[in-house]
């Protein structure tokens with residue numbers, strides 16, 4: 258189960274294959290290998306990267322088995 262890399266909510270919607278939306282903080286993110294790629298949806302519908310706002314640690318997917 259994925260958590261939002263920004264707010265850690267589990268309230269995640271799937272948009273497309275490997276692309277997700279957080280209902281809590283309204284960012285989109287994708288999973289590439291073992292890390293997240295984060296996006297913000299602009300008013301014109303385009304996506305801009307938010308990865309600069311996070312550290313490598315925060316973008317690493319925490320596996321909790």
Ligand SMILES: [Zn+2]
Nearest residue numbers: 261264279282
């Ligand atoms: Zn979130």
